[in-house]
Amino acid sequence: MIERSWRRSFTTGGGYDPTATPAYHPFSEPAGRFQDTAEIVLARWAESLADMRVALLVSDRSGRILARKVGDPSHARRLDKVSAAEGFEFSESALGTNGLGTAIEERSAVFVRGAEHVNDRLQTLACAGAPIHDPLSRRVIGSLALASPVGASHPAMLAIAKQAARDLQDALLNTAPLELQALLARFADGTARHRVLAIGRGGVLASTGALPMLSAERHVTLWDELQAHHWQGDVASVLLADRPSTARRIVNRAGESIYLVELAESEPAAAPEPTRLSRLAAHLDVLGRSSGCIAIHGPRDSGKTLLAQLWLRERDRHDPVVIGAPAFREPGAVATAVQALSTGTSVVVCSVESLTDVDFPVLQQLAGAADPVRSARVVFCVADDLTGVVVDFLGRQGPRLDLPALRDDPDRVIGLAVRLAQEYSVTLSPAVLQALSRWDWRGGASELRVLIAAMVVQRPGGTVLDVDLLPAEMRTRARQLRGIAASEYRAIDAALREADGNRSRAAEILGIGRTTLYRKLRAYGFDGQNTLIS
Incomplete structure (x- = not known):
């Protein structure tokens, strides 16, 4: 394990400087549940461990130290x-x-003693991590370590570190509402034989039978449907993906709602729901x-090129060649495209609307x-404003797919955002996905791509991008609607007023169906206070 770690240290990112000093990342927001529980x-x-010259440290997924406890003043100064x-x-x-x-990278306990540290400054220490x-997703979210002077280290430090990490995991689970703990117990002991979902602002927990119902798009829709329901108590009959279900609302200590939804056993098994991108x-x-x-x-x-890239990459298992149509006026561009096609590589031609009849050959x-x-x-x-011989040729040459503007296709926004985030090995929180689905995207797919890249750069650490990384106006400003969308918004608003707010x-x-209405309510941002964004 130590050998693997050394190999990674010197072969990743162009090598490693043994004299490097750790970077400092200030805490930009109040301590969260993880940090509070760790303390x-x-x-x-x-x-x-008061009698031992040892310090206890907890880090988050990025390796940033969240908490430290050390009793010996001289050891504290050493650290x-x-x-x-x-x-x-x-x-x-x-x-x-x-x-x-290294405990985070290996996903396993490790004992690093003295010169086994790559960094020269750490070689006076022994550290068991x-x-x-x-406790819910089983993802590694950080590490716990015991650090002592090399001469004061003891083999028992590793066992203590492992037990303390288990205690922290148990403590994190115990911060959940009692009702949710009871549900988790059902999942753990196999008694959740029905299709059960636990839906919260941060994600969804599902029994095996309910897994086909889940997707990034579906989580946002489910949350909106449950938030929009007229709750007369804590238990209600609701439609989940057009299926009769029983929902129970739990309000945690912070005042946030968690919903437990169980499908009737008599209902047929849920078929996997295709996403907008998969369709x-x-x-x-x-x-x-x-x-x-x-x-x-x-x-x-509107994301035409991005959709073509994603489709061809998944279908062909390799990237297509992407060429802007104006480039074909330069020497060699056509030959490059033809050569790619001859080797079995597909070609995406963007901005075809810039071509004229002269470019027809x-x-x-x-x-x-x-x-x-x-x-x-x-x-x-092809942009919609293309006319002339070129568009006539394309009409004769092959079939076409028509895409609406990105702002009119919120489910596609979610799908594209998820795929773009995957390119950076990060995940978008449900709150972020909801905010993105409600934005009007005047800059289209380019605006979405730039936004995801900026969020990745700004993140303080970890692999989940949360809503605080979004621009303030994206978190709060309602979409500006035009044309048909504006007319549809007014019709929905009038119907809600006539029905005194009753969605059914x-x-x-x-x-229209209730599910269709819920989808439109989400797209147009009705009841902004009942969102995933808090």
């Missing part, structure tokens, strides 16, 4: 000299092999069977090189 658990263990204190980052990528960072797992990909698959060329039409910056050459048998397709991404009655007035 309590460390205080208990510090009393038990201060190497910056082993709250706010400093002890990830393996930052400091090489060490008890906190163990990973901390989220579009399936449609493109059908279109691609009949032709080597496909045209994706839609408003400017280029399109003919590309279409002729497409080979659907070799999975080499040409996808033309409003759906009847509008002549």
Whole structure:
């Protein structure tokens, strides 16, 4: 384990400096549940270890130290000299092999003694560390370590670190409401035989039978439906994905709602619900069977190129070649595209609307090189304002898919955002997904891509991007609606007023299903106070 860690330390990111000092990351917000619970658990263990020259430390997933307990003043000064204190980052990528960072990377307990530390400044210490797992998701969310001078270390430190980490995990579970703890016990002992969901602001817990109902899009919809329900008590009959269900509302100590939803046993098993992106990909698959060329039409910056890339990457298991149409006026561009097609690599041509009738031979050459048998397709991404010979040729050459503007397709916004976040190995919180689905995206897919990249840069650590990283106006400002969307908004608003806020009655007035109405309520931001964003 130590050898693996050393190898990672010196081969990742172009090498490692053994004299590096840890970076300091200030706490930009009040302590959360993890940090508060860590302080309590460390205080208990510090009393038990008062006779040992040992410090207890807890870090988050990024390796940043959240809490430290040390009784011996001289040992505290020793730790201060190497910056082993709250706010400093002890990830393996930052400091090489060490008890906190390596336990996270290995997902296992580790004992690092003296010169086994890569960093020169840490070689006077012995550090036993163990990973901390989220009691619900089982993801590694941090680590706990015992640190002592090398000469005062003891083999029992590793066992103590592992037990203290388990105590912290148990304490995190005990901070959940009693009702939720009871539900978790049902999951753990296998008695949750029905399809059960526990839905909260931060995510969803599901029994095996309910898993097919879950997706990033569906979680946001479920939350909105439950928040919008007219609760007369803590138990209600609701429709979950158009299925009769029993829901129970739990309000935790912070005043936030958690919903437990159980489907009736007589209901047939839920089929997996396809996401908006998977439906579009399936449609493109059908279109691609009949032709080597496909045209994706839609408003400017509606995500046509991004959709084509995602579809081809998943279908072909490698990236397509993406070329802007104006580049075909430069020498060699057409040959590059034709060469890619000849090797079985698909080509995405964006900004086709910039071409004129003079460029018509280029399109003919590309279409002729497409080979659907070799999975080499040409996808033309076309803005709606294209006219003339080019658009006539595309209409004859192959089928087309029409996309609405991104602001009118909130489920596609969620799907694209999730996929973009995956490129950075991060996850978007449900609150972020809801805020993104309600934004009007005047800058289209480019605005979405830039936003995700900016959030990744701004994150304080960890792999979950939460709503505090969004611009303030995106968290609070209602969407500005135009055209058909504005008319539909006014019709829904009028129906809700006529029905005195009763969603079921409003759906009847509008002549649409309740699920459709809930989806539109989410898209237009009705009842902004009942959102995932707190």
